[in-house]
Amino acid sequence: MYTKKSNRLVLGEGETIGHKHVLQSDAGVQFGRTTECICMMVEDVGILTHDEHDRMVFKKAKLRSYNQMEFNPMDGTISRVFD
Amino acid sequence: MTMVTYDFRNADYCVCGLRGYKLDQALRLWKAKFETIKHFKRDVIKHSSLEELGNFVEEMWDNILPVAVPEALREGNVEKRRVMFDCIGVSTLFRELNPELLDRQMVHKIRTRWDEHNNAYQHEYDDIYELYRLGGNKLFAGVYPLQRPESIYSVRCWCTTTGREYWIYVPEEAALGRNRWQHIDDKPDALRAIAWTIRIDISSPKRIYRQGDIIIAEESEGSQTVSPYHLSKEQYLALMFSET
Numbered sequence: 001m002y003t004k005k006s007n008r009l010v011l012g013e014g015e016t017i018g019h020k021h022v023l024q025s026d027a028g029v030q031f032g033r034t035t036e037c038i039c040m041m042v043e044d045v046g047i048l049t050h051d052e053h054d055r056m057v058f059k060k061a062k063l064r065s066y067n068q069m070e071f072n073p074m075d076g077t078i079s080r081v082f083d
Numbered sequence: 084m085t086m087v088t089y090d091f092r093n094a095d096y097c098v099c100g101l102r103g104y105k106l107d108q109a110l111r112l113w114k115a116k117f118e119t120i121k122h123f124k125r126d127v128i129k130h131s132s133l134e135e136l137g138n139f140v141e142e143m144w145d146n147i148l149p150v151a152v153p154e155a156l157r158e159g160n161v162e163k164r165r166v167m168f169d170c171i172g173v174s175t176l177f178r179e180l181n182p183e184l185l186d187r188q189m190v191h192k193i194r195t196r197w198d199e200h201n202n203a204y205q206h207e208y209d210d211i212y213e214l215y216r217l218g219g220n221k222l223f224a225g226v227y228p229l230q231r232p233e234s235i236y237s238v239r240c241w242c243t244t245t246g247r248e249y250w251i252y253v254p255e256e257a258a259l260g261r262n263r264w265q266h267i268d269d270k271p272d273a274l275r276a277i278a279w280t281i282r283i284d285i286s287s288p289k290r291i292y293r294q295g296d297i298i299i300a301e302e303s304e305g306s307q308t309v310s311p312y313h314l315s316k317e318q319y320l321a322l323m324f325s326e327t
Contacts, residue, residue: 012297021297036284036311047201053244053294054327057197062302068293069282069313071252073235074169075100081251081280081296 001039002030011038011048011065019051023058023065038065091136099166110140115149116170152179161226168222174250177237180222182215185236185258185271195325212273213239214258233263238276242295244327253279257313278319284311290324 005028011021023029027044039062040046046058067080095102096109104112117123120141128137152175155167168176189211196206218234236258237250256262257279260270281291281298289303291314301324314322 011299012295021294045201048292048294048297048299050294054196055201056292056294056299056325056327057201057203058299058301062306064283064285064300064302066281066283066298066300068251068280068296068298070173070280071254071257072169073232073252073254074165078282 001032002041003032005030009038009040012067021048021050021053023048036066039063040065089132091133091139099169101162101166110143110147111150112166112170113140114144114147115151115167116172120144152176156222156224159225161223161232164223165232173237173252174248176222177215177217177239177250180217182217182237184213185216185269186214186273188212188273190274190320192323192326194323194327196327208243210243211241212277214253214271214273214276215239216258216271236276238273238280240277251277251280272316274319275316278314278316281314281319282311283314284308288322291319291322292325293323294327 007025007028009023009029009031011023013020023040023042023046025042025044025046027042029046030041030043032039041062042058042060044060046061046063048056048058069078070081071078092106094106096104096106098104098109098112099116113123113127117126123140123144124137128134150167150170152171155164155171158164158167189209191207191209193205193207195203197203215237216234217237219232220228222235223232233255236253236255238253238258239248239250241248253276257276258271260272260275261267281293283291283298283300285300285302285306286309287303287305287307288300289306290301292299292301
């Protein structure tokens with residue numbers, strides 16, 4: 001599940017302005033991508049930042065990152081929201 | 084190797100799954116659908132053989148008139164009208180067509196946030212969610228009722244950090260609490276609708292965080308990977324730990 005490790009992981013990039021949601025951890029984040037999400041294991045402290053939003057701080061934890069979803073009534077599909 | 088080329092000016096185009104558009108028609112739909120030329124190129128110009136088309140559209144972009152709601156309403160072909168609505172997008176449609184407000188809820192929230200030194204504190208505020216319906220009779224007036232698509236639903240909310248307004252389409256069962264085939268009363272619920280927009284694939288999550296459109300689910304000891312599911316209103320209210 002966790003096939004890679006990085007100190008800096010981009011979880012998403014805004015469509016409109018291009019700002020990124022970035023998770024950083026000095027101790028590193030083990031992670032792996034699936035079709036549904038990014039599975040992450042924060043080994044010490046992880047800080048999620050974005051230019052327009054307040055930071056979030058995670059202690060040692062197993063996390064999964066998803067995009068918010070929306071329905072398309074014109075074709076009946078469900079897709080990811082990108083702000 | 085033969086370079087693939089084609090006459091893009093006289094080609095037929097497929098927009099939102101519907102084929103048969105001439106270039107001038109496709110351009111107006113694309114202009115409505117994509118916020119910038121960058122988004123258009125990313126989603127449409129996916130092959131090197133389309134590069135010439137991409138360059139042409141880029142030169143034209145600022146002068147293209149996007150399709151608008153009034154002309155979509157005048158379009159007699161249901162499938163073409165549906166594509167026009169799809170390209171125009173949820174925010175414009177719901178702002179311009181006077182939708183019906185089905186439910187409005189204010190939620191008093193106490194959420195964890197962190198200061199610049201990464202110290203946690205409690206942030207207290209009110210959040211508002213509104214659920215709207217646009218009737219199929221309004222969107223598809225003039226269309227024989229049996230061919231007329233059903234109503235569409237959208238939840239309106241505001242980012243508490245940026246103040247930006249968002250409209251998100253939700254399916255009927257999330258909006259009304261029932262499937263189309265069920266003969267039970269509608270129970271419109273804006274919170275159930277916004278909860279539906281969060282879909283995760285672990286059982287027994289410990290907490291959920293939301294930073295803009297990014298959702299983070301924290302696993303508990305007993306969490307296992309399961310088929311993706313949308314949060315219920317109760318899960319949404321109980322699990323959301325931090326939002327910004």
